[in-house]
Amino acid sequence: MVVGGIHRTRALLFSRTALLTAGAVLMTVPFAYMLSTSLKPDRLVLEVPPRFLPEHPTTANYTGAWTSNDFGHYFLNSVVVAALTTVVAVSLSAMMAFAFARFRFPGRRLLFGLLLIGLMVPAIMLLIPQFLLAKKLMLLDSLAGLVVFYTGGNLALNTFLLRSFFQDIPFELEEAMIVDGAGPWSRFRRLILPLSRPALATVGIFTFLASWDEFAWALTIINDPGKRTLPIAIALFQGQHATSWGLVFAASVIAVVPVIAIFVAFQRQFVSGITSGALKG
């Protein structure tokens, strides 16, 4: 009976591992193939049968993408836009979340309700009115136009998540500071922010990745090739060079590596962010 039980457990573990491995292969093979294509010379990217290990691996696509095709420049644009968006959006939403979590004031429910409406309307539905607005504000074809609208688009979700985190910080700590005569700003800076580092990291990572990967808005407002971010540069690049798959995937790998690095470094924040609903399907 006991021996049978152990056998059953082992067989179960074995079949679980086998199924998971098969699934993991399906998940990762496209990436492996992308990596291998990025290391192939142009004339071999369409060879049949396909080779997973390139016969004559070359880094020509990477140097080609980075130098002669300006991907270094697009990379920099993406870094600037995503970093600025993250800093501004996280700061502004932390301030709003603090107000909603710790103060009572007239109009509190109304303002929070308006924020929730912003949370429910999908970003791409607002493409047309936002485009007309950006045109009026002279923000078309500029990195500033990306930062302003990315920041605005991330505020509702960030505020919502941070507010619930701030609410869980015991009020007694703040009361002690009030007794000592600390004003709201110093309570925010010296108490709330330091205690909320994990939540701020989660919100910051998601904001950064959302701006790093954003496509539709950048495609719509950016015309000047010098102001492209990586996603539109890669997409338009593929349109121009229909068969330069090696270059396309070298550029893609360049865009994806920072994301994977961030993911590996901050796995815990990722999981807590996703399970609290930070990343939509």
Added chain:
Amino acid sequence: MAVSTGPTKVSTPGRGASTPRPGVLALGRRRREVLAAYAFLAPGFLLFAVVVLYPIARAFQISLYDWSLVPGAASDFLGLHNYGRALNDPVFWRALVNTGFYMAVTVPAQIALGLATAVLLDGRMPARALFRTFYYLPVITSWVVVSLLFRYLFLTDSGLVNWVLHDVTHVTSHNVDWLGERWTALLALGALGVWKGIGWSMVIFLAALQSVPRDLHEAAAVDGAGPWHRFRAVSLPALRPVIAFVTVMLVIGSFNVFISVFLITNGGPLDQTQVLLTYMYRQAFTFLDFGYGSALSFVLTLIVLVLSLVQLRLFRRPEARG
């Protein structure tokens, strides 16, 4: 509540704090707190109002006009004409059917496979974190990159998919022209959607499974329940609200499918694979018909809203009964 206890707290002197005029200070403090709250809100909320709320209000208004992009030129008010135009537009209906098909393919598959993976990963397991990372890799990769990648995999003559299906396993008798025909192209797009989304539902289901009390499982095991029966009787009921959440989010997400279609087929050939958002984008930013584009956006928003409400109701009912 916190406010009414505030003044008494302040008037009791703290560590060495001198409070010269307790009553006035309490009132002034209350007012200052309100002002502080508005000061904290102002910069963020102003930006949010301009960049998000105002466009929401404008979206419906624009859809009522034959919108003119020329500065100074008047836009003609059309009333609901743009909506009537959608009802008589065969491409709109095809885009709606295609979007529905995409939803029907991707949502159940992502839930079933995400749940299966989570169940397999739940419990003691070697290399668990590594498996989780592998399944999550497509989720964190940008839509642009994975769309181009799948376009490459589904190439007719030299794509990996046709090579596996035709040359290796002989499942198909010839190389399928995946992206050249409506339903095969939609299947390829659906495959991408499922592949990219499994990791997301898996992580959520895994977190939910781990919050199911262990002793419930043990009690069921003592009663002689096998793994399948334990899953049905213990895990599944506990997962119900999470499944509801995941379903609603995935349905919303599937109606928002855009980048993959835009980059893989761009709605072609001949508008056969348009989904609602690619068709909206074409009307607005290729034909510069902002009024009609806005009407299409608005219809999509309404559909998503109604579907979400219906689902929330469907999922709530059995719980209320039980």
